[in-house]
Amino acid sequence: MPETWQFEIAGLSIPLHEPRPILDQLRNTYADFQRRSDNFKSDNKNPHLCHAGCSHCCKSGAAFAVTLAEAVEWSLAIAALPAAQHKQATDQATTLLDQQHRAFPQIEGPPDTPGQREEPLFSARVTKLNATSPACPLLFNDLCSVYENRPMLCRAYGFPVDAYAVESAGAIVFRSLCVLYEGMQLVDYVRAKDLKAKLAALSHRLAGGRDIGRFTSAEAILATIKKPPNGKATNA
Numbered sequence: 001m002p003e004t005w006q007f008e009i010a011g012l013s014i015p016l017h018e019p020r021p022i023l024d025q026l027r028n029t030y031a032d033f034q035r036r037s038d039n040f041k042s043d044n045k046n047p048h049l050c051h052a053g054c055s056h057c058c059k060s061g062a063a064f065a066v067t068l069a070e071a072v073e074w075s076l077a078i079a080a081l082p083a084a085q086h087k088q089a090t091d092q093a094t095t096l097l098d099q100q101h102r103a104f105p106q107i108e109g110p111p112d113t114p115g116q117r118e119e120p121l122f123s124a125r126v127t128k129l130n131a132t133s134p135a136c137p138l139l140f141n142d143l144c145s146v147y148e149n150r151p152m153l154c155r156a157y158g159f160p161v162d163a164y165a166v167e168s169a170g171a172i173v174f175r176s177l178c179v180l181y182e183g184m185q186l187v188d189y190v191r192a193k194d195l196k197a198k199l200a201a202l203s204h205r206l207a208g209g210r211d212i213g214r215f216t217s218a219e220a221i222l223a224t225i226k227k228p229p230n231g232k233a234t235n236a
């Protein structure tokens with residue numbers, strides 16, 4: 001019988017279908033992005049500023065959204081953190097969630113309903129929350145405490161990536177999301193639209209063929225996973 005885990009997030013209890021093979025595919029997707037971004041970096045004409053200890057992007061404006069598959073992978077890593085880091089992460093995520101509950105209603109529209117979010121409205125609400133310049137609860141001593149398991153947006157942040165390009169007046173502007181790249185001339189970009197689509201497809205399968213939308217980083221950091229009795233409970 002296929003293994004099912006239960007994922008508790010944002011007031012929802014979601015049965016996860018075939019979590020192990022799907023998480024393996026998620027890790028392969030991350031590895032694909034790593035290969036493509038390494039290729040980009042290896043070409044000297046492409047500027048690249050990211051390095052260990054550069055945490056500007058994690059210190060301010062670091063509230064964002066993740067798919068279900070990314071949230072589950074993140075949650076497993078967070079559950080394995082040393083106690084002090086785990087406490088810091090969950091305390092700060094609780095504060096960030098309070099900020100979220102104040103910020104989201106400032107964007108007019110139907111009440112925010114995790115599991116049934118309409119993407120444009122949800123994105124606008126996350127942008128509103130991000131305007132309060134929150135730090136990511138997972139930053140510890142200027143380093144990401146879950147670096148190997150960080151979501152796709154964190155991986156993409158220091159690159160111009162087609163999946164996160166801005167489209168205006170029919171033109172696509174490729175730019176790195178990070179402000180430290182402002183003013184730099186970019187002649188190439190990382191191709192990752194297919195990888196972003198794969199995250200959505202994996203999340204759809206993980207939820208048993210349902211589309212339950214995305215979650216905020218605060219919700220994902222506070223999520224818990226319950227495994228069957230013969231499995232090991234995590235993050236609970």
Ligand code: SF4
Pocket residue numbers: 049050051054055056057058157158178179180
């Ligand atoms: S994305 Fe920007 S702030 Fe973040 S590590 Fe890279 S250069 Fe530093």
Ligand code: SF4
Pocket residue numbers: 057058062136137138139140143144145146147150151154
């Ligand atoms: S998960 Fe890690 S890389 Fe991503 S914003 Fe948080 S601290 Fe930064």
